[in-house]
Amino acid sequence: GESVGLHLPTLSVQEGDNSIINCAYSNSASDYFIWYKQESGKGPQFIIDIRSNMDKRQGQRVTVLLNKTVKHLSLQIAATQPGDSAVYFCAESEGDDKIIFGKGTRLHILP
């Protein structure tokens, strides 16, 4: 079946730099996308979401970009902090019912 995937399993970023986490999706009918953060030993935590009729959405220190032409989603984290160290998942939904997750990218913050 179709699935959400990620380009890189691990991303290392210098503290204070911006982080960009990428995600490719294959279901062209998906119309709702979400980014989640999962810290060790905890359940995923919602970060930000975006609809397919949008290209960009901003939150506090985070921005999600959606490129429907190439079916690509990215999460930008400004001024990365040690507390941003976690695994980040993109997830997609078609028709507003089930949410399908990708495999995740681990963000490692360098001091």
Place this chain on the structure above:
Amino acid sequence: NAGVTQTPKFQVLKTGQSMTLQCAQDMNHEYMSWYRQDPGMGLRLIHYSVGAGITDQGEVPNGYNVSRSTTEDFPLRLLSAAPSQTSVYFCASSYSTSLGSGGYTFGSGTRLTVV
């Protein structure tokens, strides 16, 4: 406001045993889902529900049953446990999947080992 409560937190089962993983939410959320997460992997959807009395299969439903008799509760039943079901199980709920709704709220997980 407890959010999403999962019990138990840890469980060891013998192959062939059955058990029920409990999930309860006190936020009056319509949407509830069960996911499993294997080491180094993402979350895979087992079953989900869009309201009381309504359930549907996710990506990996085999070996699991669910029911949704009330808005608050969404138990997951393992019919005959197998070692392949060793995993961390997460329950999640949401009042909506619309933009800005805050997405799913997840429980803290149940770590299940089948020997």
